[in-house]
Every structure is written in C-alpha cells, then in structure tokens.
Amino acid sequence: MPRPRSQQVSLSDTPYYHCISRCVRRAFLCGKDAVTGKDFEHRRGWIENRLLFLAQVFAIDVCAYAVMSNHIHVVLHVDEKEAKGWTTREVIERWHKLHKGTLFTQKYIRGEELSKAVLEIIELTAETYRKRLMDISWFMRDLSEPIARQANVEDSCTGRFWEGRFKSQALLDESALLACMAYVDLNPLRAKIADTPESSYFTSVKKRVESAKKAEQPKELIPFIGNEKENQPSGIAFKLKDYLDLVDLTGRIIREDKRGSIDLSLSPILQRVGISHENWLEISTQFESNSSSAVGAESSLTQYSRLNPKTRPNRRCARLLA
Incomplete structure (x- = not known):
C-alpha cells in the first residue's frame, strides 16, 4: 500500500526531492501519436511554462526538470526559511x-x-x-491540474490525465542530488530524442546552458553558488561549469561507451562528492531502478530509517554512493 505523502516528505531530513508524474492514457502527453497522427509536442511548452511560473510563486526551487513524451521529472528544493x-x-x-x-x-x-x-x-x-506554498504535494497539484484540464479540452474528453499519485524520492545528500539531477537532465539523450544536453528542449540543462552563454544563471532555477562560504545566497554548493561538464561527460559515456578514456576528466567533482567513476555511471543512468523512496549514502539512509521506520530505502544505491 502506498505510504501517505506526509511520511515521504520530511524537511528535517532533506529539502531535496525527485518527483515523477506519468500520463495514464495511451495517447502521448507530448510528441506525436503514431496511431492517430496527432502531434502534441506543444504541450511540452505548457508544462515548462507552468513549472517555472510555480517556482516563482512557491517557496520551492526547481533544481532540474525534463518533460518527456508520457511523463515529467522534476527535482525540487523546499526553501522553508524563505516561506517563513x-x-x-x-x-x-x-x-x-x-x-x-x-x-x-x-x-x-x-x-x-x-x-x-x-x-x-x-x-x-x-x-x-x-x-x-512550501508543500510539494500542492506544488505538483498546481502543476498537473491545469495541464490536465487543457489536455482534456484539446482531446474533447473527460477523466484522468495523470496517474493518481506522483512518485517522490527523498535525496538525502549532495551525492544523491547531483546524481539525480544528471539522471533527469540526460533523460532525453537516453530516450534518443536529443543528441546533446544543449539540444534537449524543455529541460533544465538546456536552460542553464543558454544562460551560461550570457554569463548568467536562469532566474527560474536554483543557482549553483560555488564552494560553501559564509553569507552566501541559497543554492547548490558546486560550480555551474563543473556540473555542466559532468552532465556532458556522463552523456558521452552513455552514448559512446568510452568510460576509460575520460575517467581523469571526471575526477575533480566526483572526488569531492565521494563517488567512484564506475558507481557514478550506474546511478546516473539507472536512478529510478536503483532507488526507492529515499536516496543517499549509507550513513544518510541509516539516520533517515531511524526517523522513518516504515520506509524501506534501497541499500544497493547507498553502496554505490559510498
């Protein structure tokens, strides 16, 4: 039986969560329906625009997102301090x-x-x-319901458009956060609907790359703020360049199967987050299958399990993050 959402989201454990919503219909959420010939590609824009609008209203930051043909991925950060x-x-x-x-x-x-x-x-x-306004369930509700109504009008039908519940995974530490963000940003490459991160439309990585060309960071997304220091703004404590390099190189490994040739290039950031090259490849390409309701290193999961005894986190993923 699914656990109540209140048992899956615990801000005292982590403010970071990976959420997935899937379409229940045979017809595509986005893209072209091979059976009817209808093209629903424009719906990606609906979702992206709504998602980034909500990030400006809620005390919830968007770390990463990818709008796929029949589901969406979002990595969220709850900013409780801002809301209060x-x-x-x-x-x-x-x-x-x-x-x-x-x-x-x-x-x-x-x-x-x-x-x-x-x-x-x-x-x-x-x-x-x-x-x-700092509740992930309300955020996902305000994302999905308007899209469902628009799609129902366009499809001339009624009934459910999304699955009843969105899937939520707690990201307990920086290693899990980076792995999940890379997994989400590389979804279009694995689905073979994009050749490079910067050409994967309706993703956070494309938006970050476009802003980086102008020496900026997108206002709609949580920023990368570099190494931790006093009195710094809220954000992810890594350099944007390091993250973009990591996503690009991980994508090259997936497509070209040349792990050994670029291991040295991957060293700096992976050493800082404490993940081996081999483990990084596995968790960043199979994040959902290796993970359950909570993701993090062994020590993070142990603490999380004590506070949430009904959870059954996946220890295999924890060993990969060690």
Whole structure:
C-alpha cells in the first residue's frame, strides 16, 4: 500500500526531492501519436511554462526538470526559511496568483477596512497558505491540474490525465542530488530524442546552458553558488561549469561507451562528492531502478530509517554512493 505523502516528505531530513508524474492514457502527453497522427509536442511548452511560473510563486526551487513524451521529472528544493520570512500580505498575494482565496483575503488585499476578528481569521488563513506554498504535494497539484484540464479540452474528453499519485524520492545528500539531477537532465539523450544536453528542449540543462552563454544563471532555477562560504545566497554548493561538464561527460559515456578514456576528466567533482567513476555511471543512468523512496549514502539512509521506520530505502544505491 502506498505510504501517505506526509511520511515521504520530511524537511528535517532533506529539502531535496525527485518527483515523477506519468500520463495514464495511451495517447502521448507530448510528441506525436503514431496511431492517430496527432502531434502534441506543444504541450511540452505548457508544462515548462507552468513549472517555472510555480517556482516563482512557491517557496520551492526547481533544481532540474525534463518533460518527456508520457511523463515529467522534476527535482525540487523546499526553501522553508524563505516561506517563513514572508509577510501575511506576501503570502496572500502569492496564493492569489494561483487560487481565488476567500472573500476575506480578497478584501484584505484590496485594502478594505476589516474588524479585528476578521483580521485574526485572515492571519490563520495566511498560515494555512504559507504551509501549502512550501508543500510539494500542492506544488505538483498546481502543476498537473491545469495541464490536465487543457489536455482534456484539446482531446474533447473527460477523466484522468495523470496517474493518481506522483512518485517522490527523498535525496538525502549532495551525492544523491547531483546524481539525480544528471539522471533527469540526460533523460532525453537516453530516450534518443536529443543528441546533446544543449539540444534537449524543455529541460533544465538546456536552460542553464543558454544562460551560461550570457554569463548568467536562469532566474527560474536554483543557482549553483560555488564552494560553501559564509553569507552566501541559497543554492547548490558546486560550480555551474563543473556540473555542466559532468552532465556532458556522463552523456558521452552513455552514448559512446568510452568510460576509460575520460575517467581523469571526471575526477575533480566526483572526488569531492565521494563517488567512484564506475558507481557514478550506474546511478546516473539507472536512478529510478536503483532507488526507492529515499536516496543517499549509507550513513544518510541509516539516520533517515531511524526517523522513518516504515520506509524501506534501497541499500544497493547507498553502496554505490559510498
């Protein structure tokens, strides 16, 4: 039996999660349907635009994503500190970008005069919204439901478009995070719908490469901030160049089967995260099959299992991350 989502997401263990949503229909989510001849490629744009919009509203950062033909991958970071720093007005304004809110919250935003009792109700409502705006389940709901409605209108049908539950994996440490991000960014290459990371449309790696050409990082994605230091902004504590090199070289290994020829090039970042070259290749190409509800090194999984005794994390992946 599937575990409640509240047992799968624990911010005290990790703020990073890998989520997957799959389409339940025979017809493609995106791409061309070989049976009917209809082309649904434009739906990739729907999903990417919605995903990046939500990242600007929620206290949830997008680390990586890939929009595939019948499913989507996203790697998310919950920024609890950011959400707790919002004022009541900021919380309500953000929520109203997605939902109507209540009659009271609408009056509050318009600046109407309200009684003390009503203001107390609004404060309680805002706290509910604040929790939702850092909740992965609400994020995935606000991503999938509008897409399902648009697709149903386009397909002239009703009923489910997505599976009932999205799959969620906790990424317990930096090694698991980098491996999962590379796995997601290289999905189009493994599916043979792209030849290089920078040509894989509707992926985070393409967006990062396009921004890097202008010596920038995409505002919609969590940034790479380099090595850890005091008073640095929130982000992934590695250099963007290192990550792009790692994705590119890992992609070359997958396509050309030339592991030995570029092992030395892979050394710097893999040594820092403590993964051998052979193990990196396996976990970054078979992330879902090697992993379960939580992914990380043995020490991270042991601590996670103590706090979440009903979980059954995959120890084999932990050994690969050692």
